[in-house]
Amino acid sequence: MNAPGPDRTLSRDFADFVDEAAFLRLIGGDAPDSARVRDVLAKSLAKEPLEPAEAAVLLRAGAPELVEEIFDAARRLKREVYGRRIVLFAPLYIGNLCVNDCGYCAFRASNPDSVRRTLSPVEVEAQVAALERSGHKRLILVFGEHPRYTPEFIADTVRRVAAVGPATARSGA
Numbered sequence: 339m340n341a342p343g344p345d346r347t348l349s350r351d352f353a354d355f356v357d358e359a360a361f362l363r364l365i366g367g368d369a370p371d372s373a374r375v376r377d378v379l380a381k382s383l384a385k386e387p388l389e390p391a392e393a394a395v396l397l398r399a400g401a402p403e404l405v406e407e408i409f410d411a412a413r414r415l416k417r418e419v420y421g422r423r424i425v426l427f428a429p430l431y432i433g434n435l436c437v438n439d440c441g442y443c444a445f446r447a448s449n450p451d452s453v454r455r456t457l458s459p460v461e462v463e464a465q466v467a468a469l470e471r472s473g474h475k476r477l478i479l480v481f482g483e484h485p486r487y488t489p490e491f492i493a494d495t496v497r498r499v500a501a502v503g504p505a506t507a508r509s510g511a
């Protein structure tokens with residue numbers, strides 16, 4: 339049997355970053371009962387990814403004792419997964435084209451002051467080498483959300499970074 343595909347509740351056809359109406363429906367429901375909240379927490383503590391509707395259950399929980407249980411579960415999960423350590427990543431900005439408009443972000447499409455730039459492959463390699471020379475061991479590759487930054491483009495960039503040296507690369511927007 340095939341594994342279920344990704345949940346597209348919030349982004350049909352992955353055309354929109356977030357379907358705002360669907361998002362508001364999810365977080366605007368009634369406060370969940372404690373059994374439902376604990377079911378979701380158990381799934382999270384089992385390290386199973388939550389569906390958007392399940393994450394919304396946690397966001398709608400209002401009773402102080404439930405909120406404390408959510409914080410407690412988050413602390414336990416963090417300790418289990420990461421232990422007592424702090425990991426630093428150096429951001430490497432690959433490109434700042436973006437079709438979205440998050441108000442806090444300088445990459446937002448409506449920002450008239452942003453100079454739009456995407457690193458060439460040679461520039462990516464030069465930046466990785468420079469970061470490694472200054473002692474960085476982990477990089478986070480940053481892209482805006484834009485049709486130019488296809489999964490293939492991102493995968494090629496990650497491969498290019500990995501080929502330069504031993505730094506661990508992750509990607510994100």
Ligand code: SF4
Nearest residue numbers: 436438440443445446
């Ligand atoms: S880069 Fe990310 S945070 Fe910034 S506007 Fe685009 S989607 Fe929003």
